[in-house]
Amino acid sequence: MLTQNKQKRSRLHRMDAAMSIMVSPFLILFAVFTLLPIVVSVVLSFTRYDMINMPEFLGLDNYARMFYGDVNFPTALKNTLLLAVVTGPLGFLLSFMLAFLISEYSRGVRTVLSFLFYSPALMGNAYFIWQILFSGDSYGYINSLLISMNIIVEPIQWLRTESTAIWIVVIVQLWMGMGISFLSNVAGLQNIDKQLYEAAAIDGIRNRWAELWYITIPVMKDILLFSSVMQIQSAFSIGAVATALTGFPSVNNSTLTILTHMQDVGTMRFELGYASAISVVLFVMMAFSRILVGKLLNMSGK
Amino acid sequence: MRSSKQRYQRFTRSTFGNIMIALILIGAGLFTILPLIYSISTSLKPLDEILAFPPRFFVTRPTGQNYAALPGLLNSLRVSAERYFINSIMLSVVITIGHVFIAAMAAYVFTQSKSRFMKIAFTIVQFTILFNGYTLAIPQYMIFSGMKIIDTYLVYILPALPSTIGVFLIKQFMDASLPPALIEAAKIDGAGNFRIFFTVVMPIAKPALLTLALFAFRDAWALVPSGTIFRDELRTLPQVMGQITGGGIARSGSAMAATVLLMIPPIAVYLLCQSNVLETMSNAGIKE
Structure with a gap:
């Protein structure tokens, strides 16, 4: 009996028929519709391909071109890094803090508040409201407010000025940022055992910040990894918001990002090989950040 | 207490x-x-x-x-508006359920399996999330045409089913809230993986499943095919609404009315799922 149990225990985590059946729909569909296109795209990144003629092998030329033969790429890289460094960590903190702060209200209040925060993501194109607010003439809400308060005399072209355009993109990105990382935090916080908090209160935890640091964050580590990956993905992939607000091309390429540059190369100039190479470089940057964040999160638990 | x-x-x-x-x-x-x-x-x-x-x-x-003008605009179409509505509802429901179910099963195997292959597979899945989709459109189109699913419902459904984000979300959630001892106990008691999945894992993972469901529904409802659907009968409501309300500035009121109406299903699904997420009590008895 005992040996039988031991044998069973050693087999507990083995793949059996049931497990294979459960994982194969995902693995097959994933291989065909996600992985295979990525592999093709990586292969295309070493070629010249215009979607009409057969791809022509170029070796590493596309990659060299980014840094030596493309005046716009360094600008796009600089803007993307700035946007990622600012909106990534801030978006991560914001989506966690809002989920944490609403977690102690009653179910009805939490449902309403989380709906309010998530509504821009639910609408998809909600950034249009910022075009109205930051409109460059004296009728734009922010300009007319500042003029009536005598802070400025002439309307400011917020979205057409190099120094302000990118910061408006930052604000809008953060404001729209309560997406799946916020929702996953809400769901994760929901599943924390409330007895942990009661025990901690008895053990002498006196305020919500200590509670957050000693209980919530350690328990939430797996979910926080997920939400940080989502933030990395969205922080490096800013494009639609920048184009909608500041136009494409933006003034002096002040909001040109790697994503909008890649779309320009692929859609306007039909250089799919080069666009793929840009995509691979963007991926490498995100993968690097992902590894870094994984290391940081691991350290926080020790 | x-x-x-x-x-x-x-x-x-x-x-x-x-x-x-x-x-x-x-x-x-x-x-x-x-x-x-x-x-x-x-x-x-x-x-x-x-x-x-x-x-x-x-x-x-x-x-x-603006709302009153919509039925008239819809009647001008060759295919009746109900058809588009049914298409959108059917596709959103099929994709959402398939999406969540396939991701949940895979996530369970990824948490349970200690095999090297599964560990590597999960790492690949995690990292593919970070690959931007823009340059994948052409390879995907070649795959669709190789499979001969262009201009069928399958071209909407099949690519939308495997959810890398969903697998990652549910796996992390299971890692955080599934006590390993509970699964082991169930296995020693002779329960198979299917039974454990449905009776033990699914209830505990409910907040994550519902979160993924509302997220998947939002995307499925907004699906607009790009160059893969040519038959009018197979189009979706957002696409058709976009066509009829894109008729110049005089229709911008109706366009806004259509936008508002189209937001009702995802908002309803959101409120339904989210209030259920927030209803679940943490499973104090199951935790060790």
Whole structure:
């Protein structure tokens, strides 16, 4: 009996028929519709391909071109890094803090508040409201407010000025940022055992910040990894918001990002090989950040 | 029980902090709901108010004419509007359920299996999330045409089923809240993986499953095919609404009305799922 149990225990985590059946729909569909296109795209990144003629092998030329033969790429890289460094960590903190702060209200209040925060993501194109607010003439809400308060005399072209355009993109990105990382935090916080908090209160935890640091964050580590990956993905992939607000091309390429540059190369100039190479470089940057964040999160638990 | 709860609240919360946090949350909430209110307000504006300069935020003389114009616009189509509505509902429901179910099963195997292959597979899945989809459109199109699924419902459904984000979300959630001893106990008792999945894992993972469901539904409802659907009968409601309301500035009121109406299903699914997420109590008895 005992040996039988031991044998069973050693087999507990083995793949059996049931497990294979459960994982194969995902693995097959994933291989065909996600992985295979990525592999093709990586292969295309070493070629010249215009979607009409057969791809022509170029070796590493596309990659060299980014840094030596493309005046716009360094600008796009600089803007993307700035946007990622600012909106990534801030978006991560914001989506966690809002989920944490609403977690102690009653179910009805939490449902309403989380709906309010998530509504821009639910609408998809909600950034249009910022075009109205930051409109460059004296009728734009922010300009007319500042003029009536005598802070400025002439309307400011917020979205057409190099120094302000990118910061408006930052604000809008953060404001729209309560997406799946916020929702996953809400769901994760929901599943924390409330007895942990009661025990901690008895053990002498006196305020919500200590509670957050000693209980919530350690328990939430797996979910926080997920939400940080989502933030990395969205922080490096800013494009639609920048184009909608500041136009494409933006003034002096002040909001040109790697994503909008890649779309320009692929859609306007039909250089799919080069666009793929840009995509691979963007991926490498995100993968690097992902590894870094994984290391940081691991350290926080020790 | 009651006394411990009272003590816990007294020790860790201050009234001042509670009030400040409530004010911040209300302020932030009002700020993020602005576009929705603006859309509803604009959909009720008569044409002259829509075109008014400077633009006004709130409607002054609300009218239902933008909504009333929609049936007429829809009747001008060759295919009846119900067909598009049915297409959209059917695709969204099939994709959402398939998406969540396939991801949940895979996530369970990824948490349970200790095999090297599964570990590598999960790492690949995690990292593919970071590959931007833009350059994948052409390879995907070649795959669709190789499979001969272009211009069928399958071209909507099949690529939308494997959810890398969903597998990752549910796997992380299971890692955080599935006690390994519980699964082992069930296995030693002779329960198979299917039974454990349905009776033990699914209930515990419910918040993550519902979160993925509302997220998947939002994307599925907004599906607009790009160059993969040519038959009118197979088009979706958002696509057709976009076509009929894209007819110049005179239709911008109706376009806003259509936008507002199209937001109702995802908002309804959101509220339904989210209030269920928030209803689940943590499984104190199951935790060790």
